[in-house]
Amino acid sequence: MSRLFEFRFIILAPAIFFILLIGLYPFVNLLITSFQNITMFADDTSYSGFIHYERLFQDGRFWGAVMRTLLFTLVALPIQIALGLGMAFLFLNKMPFKQVLIAIILLPTVISPIVAGSTWRLMFDNRFGPINQILGWITGTDVELLWTVNLDLVWPAILVADVWQWTPFMFLLLLTALSGVDEEQLEAASIDGASKFRIFRLIILPAIMPVMAVAILIRGLDLVRLFDIVWTMTQGGPGTHTETISVYAYQVAFREFDVSYSAAFALIIIVVLTILVLGFLRLVEVER
Amino acid sequence: MSAAGSKNNTRKRLALGIICAVVFFFPIYWLAAISVKTPDEIFAYPPVWLPKSIDLNNYYVLFRDGDVWTVFNSLVTAGISTVIAMVLGTFAAYSIARYKTGGPNFSMWIISQRMVPTICIAFPVFLLFVSLKLVDTYIGLILLYTAFNLPYVIWMMRGYIQDVPIELEQSAYIDGLGRFQVILKVVFPMVRAGLFATAVFTFIFAWNDFLFALILTRSDVTTYPVQVTGYFGSQSTFWGKIGAMSMLGMLPMFFVVATMQKYIVRGMSMGAVKG
Numbered sequence: 001m002s003r004l005f006e007f008r009f010i011i012l013a014p015a016i017f018f019i020l021l022i023g024l025y026p027f028v029n030l031l032i033t034s035f036q037n038i039t040m041f042a043d044d045t046s047y048s049g050f051i052h053y054e055r056l057f058q059d060g061r062f063w064g065a066v067m068r069t070l071l072f073t074l075v076a077l078p079i080q081i082a083l084g085l086g087m088a089f090l091f092l093n094k095m096p097f098k099q100v101l102i103a104i105i106l107l108p109t110v111i112s113p114i115v116a117g118s119t120w121r122l123m124f125d126n127r128f129g130p131i132n133q134i135l136g137w138i139t140g141t142d143v144e145l146l147w148t149v150n151l152d153l154v155w156p157a158i159l160v161a162d163v164w165q166w167t168p169f170m171f172l173l174l175l176t177a178l179s180g181v182d183e184e185q186l187e188a189a190s191i192d193g194a195s196k197f198r199i200f201r202l203i204i205l206p207a208i209m210p211v212m213a214v215a216i217l218i219r220g221l222d223l224v225r226l227f228d229i230v231w232t233m234t235q236g237g238p239g240t241h242t243e244t245i246s247v248y249a250y251q252v253a254f255r256e257f258d259v260s261y262s263a264a265f266a267l268i269i270i271v272v273l274t275i276l277v278l279g280f281l282r283l284v285e286v287e288r
Numbered sequence: 289m290s291a292a293g294s295k296n297n298t299r300k301r302l303a304l305g306i307i308c309a310v311v312f313f314f315p316i317y318w319l320a321a322i323s324v325k326t327p328d329e330i331f332a333y334p335p336v337w338l339p340k341s342i343d344l345n346n347y348y349v350l351f352r353d354g355d356v357w358t359v360f361n362s363l364v365t366a367g368i369s370t371v372i373a374m375v376l377g378t379f380a381a382y383s384i385a386r387y388k389t390g391g392p393n394f395s396m397w398i399i400s401q402r403m404v405p406t407i408c409i410a411f412p413v414f415l416l417f418v419s420l421k422l423v424d425t426y427i428g429l430i431l432l433y434t435a436f437n438l439p440y441v442i443w444m445m446r447g448y449i450q451d452v453p454i455e456l457e458q459s460a461y462i463d464g465l466g467r468f469q470v471i472l473k474v475v476f477p478m479v480r481a482g483l484f485a486t487a488v489f490t491f492i493f494a495w496n497d498f499l500f501a502l503i504l505t506r507s508d509v510t511t512y513p514v515q516v517t518g519y520f521g522s523q524s525t526f527w528g529k530i531g532a533m534s535m536l537g538m539l540p541m542f543f544v545v546a547t548m549q550k551y552i553v554r555g556m557s558m559g560a561v562k563g
Contacts, residue, residue, distance in 0.1 A: 018376065021432075029412035094298075096302060112537060114517060130335055259411070
């Protein structure tokens with residue numbers, strides 16, 4: 001064994017030891033537990049086959065959570081990209097107080113999602129929050145909408161909170177990407193008389209696509225595990241109306257102590273997400 | 289485009305930019321205002337937009353009842369785990385960046401640990417910590433935050449170290465420095481800014497964490513986000529305390545956006561976008 005070989009592993013080993021704590025142990029545990037039958041009342045560690053996986057496929061509450069989470073992701077992500085892109089164009093060129101304004105806009109993105117959720121629960125409070133009051137000024141009548149209780153309003157309320165917190169993230173990444181677009185190419189295209197839309201589609205969009213892909217991946221993964229904002233605003237309620245994958249997984253594991261079932265649940269989510277991420281990465285690679 | 293038109297355009301963009309800033313800042317203002325309102329003002333209908341005076345009673349109550357201890361707990365767990373993760377992670381990153389230890393698949397495996405939803409690994413970790421008697425202890429939370437942030441630190445520092453010209457290290461070897469000395473005296477000074485930025489983000493991730501703290505703390509080491517959610521009661525909600533505690537938790541973030549803008553892009557995009 002050469003000394004170089006030793007050195008490179010000695011400086012790597014402590015970190016890997018820690019990572020295995022979350023990177024290996026839980027998976028082994030989940031895999032084993034999911035084929036046993038441990039619940040709050042039973043501690044049956046004999047092999048019980050795929051019963052929990054079968055149950056998962058028949059669990060309406062599980063599929064409801066999956067559909068809600070995916071739908072929310074598919075709605076929230078494009079909104080955040082569109083708003084972020086619009087703001088990035090706005091701040092692209094020189095303007096007074098640019099850095100100060102950007103700093104203020106970035107604040108929501110770095111605060112705790114718990115604080116963001118609490119803030120918006122406050123904002124949406126039917127009596128003491130300013131949202132209903134502002135709506136009242138616009139409509140000219142007293143508005144007393146129950147944002148976190150009314151079935152039609154609770155998802156829009158969560159959407160507003162999430163868009164508020166994460167649009168600045170998109171904005172910052174896209175602003176950086178836009179500042180890297182080749183100016184000469186843009187000028188040449190506009191001299192050639194290309195329309196603004198064509199310039200965007202044929203020059204700007206391909207140039208910012210790699211950054212956009214990163215942003216979509218990071219935000220997409222965050223949205224799929226959405227928990228904190230929902231937890232503070234509704235705890236998944238009313239009923240299971242805002243129950244996301246993470247919220248339901250939390251209930252199964254830490255409220256019902258349905259251990260084996262929660263293990264199968266977690267493993268399926270991890271496997272499906274891994275496949276989706278790898279697929280996405282391959283897609284991005286191919287396009288490049 | 290004429291000069292006048294361009295000036296006009298700048299004004300228009302500035303106006304829109306200010307509107308954006310106001311919209312994004314308003315909820316934070318509202319929270320700050322709540323934290324200095326009297327109970328009468330908090331529960332006034334219609335809501336009070338500008339508190340008549342700055343009433344610090346909500347903060348005073350947090351200090352008096354010892355709730356502010358949770359901010360201290362956040363500081364301890366996030367702070368110590370950041371230091372450990374930075375030290376171990378930077379050396380690991382050096383091994384991966386310079387010796388290509390494990391190859392590209394190994395790097396991908398490391399960063400993929402950051403993509404697994406927290407809740408999916410939460411229960412096995414909880415069981416492990418129960419059997420090790422680490423639930424509701426500083427050590428338990430510090431261990432977990434260190435493990436959770438290490439992939440991020442390794443990934444980021446790998447990028448910063450790769451940016452250092454290798455010739456510098458080679459000439460240091462020729463000057464007779466040992467491997468550790470090269471890392472400490474040549475590489476670390478070169479990546480100082482990256483180290484600092486990565487440490488700040490590592491701290492933020494631990495500081496802002498809710499789910500791990502919710503699961504692994506009971507009373508002794510409760511962190512501030514868990515404490516904030518504790519103020520939402522089924523009977524009454526303590527808005528004043530929520531406001532004050534949230535403001536305390538937000539303080540480090542004002543510093544971050546004011547001084548770290550240059551690094552935010554790279555820090556938050558996992559190094560994929562270099563600002």
